[in-house]
């Protein structure tokens with residue numbers, strides 16, 4: 001009798017222990033890159049392979065846009081800069097969103113983003129701003145850059 005009760009308690013605790021972390025894993029956190037911060041990682045990888053609902057990096061945030069910016073030699077990343085999302089090509093239209101590049105060259109946001117029919121990203125470095133000629137409807141920059149097209153880089 002006593003051992004049955006102990007067993008029940010053990011099972012109950014195991015169930016609670018299972019439920020609490022799984023709720024936590026589904027929780028949506030806010031995480032936005034900021035100048036000088038170095039809490040990101042995995043430079044060059046597609047962040048959203050993990051930073052999505054149910055993904056391995058879900059607890060670090062479900063990113064709406066994220067990527068990595070390199071210097072002109074493309075071996076090292078930059079340590080500052082800005083990412084702009086324009087409504088028109090080559091700096092035309094208005095800037096709908098701005099992200100700061102962190103100390104590791106990464107930028108990311110969990111804030112809601114509406115790409116509509118497409119936004120035009122641009123990267124501002126110390127002396128150069130580069131515009132993507134075509135528009136995007138996904139913020140997974142590193143799904144193309146460094147894979148099917150060159151790395152994102154500035155000076």
Ligand code: HEC
Nearest residue numbers: 039040041042043044045046047050056057059060106108
């Ligand atoms: C292979 C999976 C994976 C990839 C790819 C990945 N991450 Fe993560 N990331 C994680 C995990 C796991 C955590 C830890 C989450 C936790 O336990 O809170 C994390 C945490 C983070 C955090 C939170 C750190 C903190 O203390 O708040 C940031 C910021 C972050 N990642 C940025 C990025 C960026 C930017 C990229 C792409 C350049 C990226 N991650 C790519 C798995 C990944």
Ligand code: HEC
Nearest residue numbers: 065121122123130131132133134136139140141144149152
């Ligand atoms: C679907 C694939 C794809 C995605 C996603 C993508 N890009 Fe691009 N990007 C390209 C291609 C292809 C080019 C070259 C042609 C062009 O500019 O349209 C390019 C060019 C660029 C350039 C100009 C490069 C140069 O050397 O002049 C910048 C800057 C850029 N992308 C930034 C970004 C950022 C920031 C993101 C994420 C917010 C992003 N891109 C997402 C495919 C992509």
